[in-house]
Structure formats: structure tokens, C-alpha cells
Amino acid sequence: MPVILGIDDLRPLPRATRIARTSREGIQLLQEHRDSFVDELWLDHDLGGDDTILPVVTLMEEAAFSGRPFRIGMVFVHSANPIGAETVVRALARWDYQVRRATA
Template sequence: MDESSAARSAIILGIDDLRPLPRATRIARTSHEGVLLLDEHRDQEIDELWLDHDLGGDDSIMPVVALLEETAFDGRPFRIGMIFVHSANPSGAETVVRVLRRWDYRVRRATA
């Protein structure tokens, strides 16, 4: 069986400062780490991406959202099956959902 026909493992990425996210295959704890994590998976299909809005202190998910926006604007959106936004900040979470839907990402609010 060649590599292209082999079943691949699901890629589930999480960006959250506190939650363990047990289904995630990789977790970033800051927006900077989140941008690096996405860059690392740029040419791969990401099955799920879990985003928390508030990442501790003055950090938020918005730099990651900006990266997702920019790549979609450039016509090279990340290939993500579903983005789940989980946050204790309702207005922040709704902003993330609204912005990403505008760029045709599949997004939904969730609890982690």
C-alpha cells in the first residue's frame, strides 16, 4: 500500500490557554504558538480546529483569526473540516464565528 492510499490519522488542533482538549492531537497555549502550529500544518487537511477566544492576560485568538482571514483573502484558505469556537467570552466567541464564516470556513460554537 503506498502512502497516498494509507489511512491517515485525524489532525485535531487546539488553541486554548487552559483546557486539556483530550481529542486534540496538538495544543497551542498562546496565539503566537497557535500561528506557528497552523503554519506547521499549512499544506495538510486539518480535521478539526478548536479555538478559545481569551488566552490569558492580554492575549486572544485574534492573531490566529487574522491569519485565517489573510490566507482566505489571498485565495489560499487553510483546509479545515470544522472550526469549533469554545469560550467563556460570548461576545468574543461570536466575533470569531462571524469573521470566519465571512471567509467560508465551517464554524460552530461548542463547549470543550
């Protein structure tokens, strides 16, 4: 069964096997899957209030910088915030994560 993780404050993401609603929960979710393969990771930029996906992106960048990137088949960025979504796509692509914009 594929592992499909989502980090989104509102969307139900029906294909996701696990969903985090905040960046803090998202970091915990990724750390729980640190040593396993994640088929898909769905990211929303704005997570309610002042919370964004950027702490999760930073975690992923730091993992790649240290030579141990998360093993993720494809990262999908779905956000109503086009500037925020493009920021995430560029940041992750720079570290060789397979990433693209999508609609959830």
C-alpha cells in the first residue's frame, strides 16, 4: 500500500494515508517516516493563522544539505497562494526533490 502524506490545515486529501494540520504536526509526521519511503507528500503553503509550511520545507532542506534527504517519490504543492507555492517548489527543487504544483 502506498504511503501518501499530506500537510494541510483544511483539505480532506482523501488519498492520504496520514494528514497533519499544522507545521509542527507535519514535522513530526515526516520524522516518523524518516527511515521509510514516502510515495507522495502533499503540501499546502498556508496552514492557518501565521502558520505556513516553511518549517517543514526547512527540515527537508536541512536533511538534503546533510546528505540524507527524505526519500519521497513526488512532492505535490497545492496552495491557493501562488507566490508561497512557487517558493516551496523552488526551495525543494534546488535540493533535488521531485516536486510540482498540483490541485488537491
